[in-house]
Amino acid sequence: MxxxxxxxxxxxxxxxxxxxxxxxxxxxxxxxxxxxxxxxxxxxxxxxxxxxxxxxxxxxxxxxxxxxxxxxxxxxxxxxxxxxxxxxxxxxxxxxxxxxxxxxxxxxxxxxxxxxxxxxxxxHILAAFAEHERDMVSARTKAALQAAKARGVKLGVNGARLAIARKTEAVAFAQKLAPAVEVAKAAGCTTLAQISDHLNACGWRTREGSAWCPATTRRMMARLAETPQPVM
The missing domain is CATH 3.40.50.1390 (Resolvase, N-terminal catalytic domain)
Incomplete structure (x- = not known):
């Protein structure tokens, strides 16, 4: 049976x-x-x-x-x-x-x-429309810049100021995270992935409010490397 x-x-x-x-x-x-x-x-x-x-x-x-x-x-x-x-x-x-x-x-x-x-x-059709829209926006932007330049407008001044301001903000944010990075290293984290996991576990988020990944951690640590650290 x-x-x-x-x-x-x-x-x-x-x-x-x-x-x-x-x-x-x-x-x-x-x-x-x-x-x-x-x-x-x-x-x-x-x-x-x-x-x-x-x-x-x-x-x-x-x-x-x-x-x-x-x-x-x-x-x-x-x-x-x-x-x-x-x-x-x-x-x-x-x-x-x-x-x-x-x-x-x-x-x-x-x-x-x-x-x-x-x-x-x-x-494919939607992507083609998006590509066409991008090209049209680019063409209109170039035409507007050329027209402004012909009128004697000095271009790039505001953009340069904004770039400096944004970099300053990014460096300040990186410095704020410096102690957390040192704690991660002291805990044995040696790779970007391990440091990212440590920051996420501690509740830290990127400037955009998302979780850390090796790429964002690398950029943040690069800003720290460019910034002179205070001598204790």
Whole structure:
């Protein structure tokens, strides 16, 4: 007489998501301009689909760059869990058709909240529109700068002042974290990943309010290395 194994019901686990939020300037990152709207859209989507948001990566970087540390960290996290990358809008990844296409072939699932049911063809079309919009904005900006220069306007003065102010703020923030970094080293943390984990465990966040990763820790420690430390 044969005995059938008892029936066991497989419980479906909720899909895990890693949020990627991006703004193009440090001023936007410091003020939260654009970030809160992205965070709200992403959080609302994950709740609606019954998923779990396991991490968030905030990056202040131009979308033109391919090797963005924050995006690379978010993609690596998605591969290791595994999880789905979630973004508020497709242009938060890039306004470049080739780049978006390479991500689709990169082995990491991603979903844009503004087009959650878009297939590959639709994503290509949306990326093409975003790329066209980027080119149009760039052309209008160049034309406006040339017109201002022709009128005798001196360009770049305010930008240089803002750059100095932002760097000063970044250095001050790094100095504030110097004791926490020393504590991490004293506790045996030797790698950027270990120091990042220590800062996160102690409740420290980056200037943008996100968790530390090796890339952001490296930049913060580079600012500390450039700053003369007081002699005790």
């Amino acid at each position: 044969s005995h059938k194994p008892p029936f066991t019901r497989q419980i479906a686990l909720p899909r895990r998501y890693v949020a990627y939020l991006r703004v193009s300037t440090s001023r936007q990152g410091d003020s939260g301009l654009g970030l809160e709207a992205q965070r709200e859209a992403v959080t609302r989507y994950v709740e609606q689909v019954g998923g779990v948001l396991i991490d968030e990566v905030v990056e202040v970087e131009s979308g033109k760059l391919r090797d963005r540390p924050g995006l690379l960290a978010a993609l690596a996290h998605c591969r290791s869990k595994p999880a789905t990358l979630v973004i508020a809008r497709l242009d938060r990844l890039a306004r470049n058709v080739a780049f978006v296409s390479s991500l689709m072939d990169g082995g990491v699932e991603f979903v844009a909240v503004d087009a959650p049911y878009a297939n590959r063809l639709m994503l």
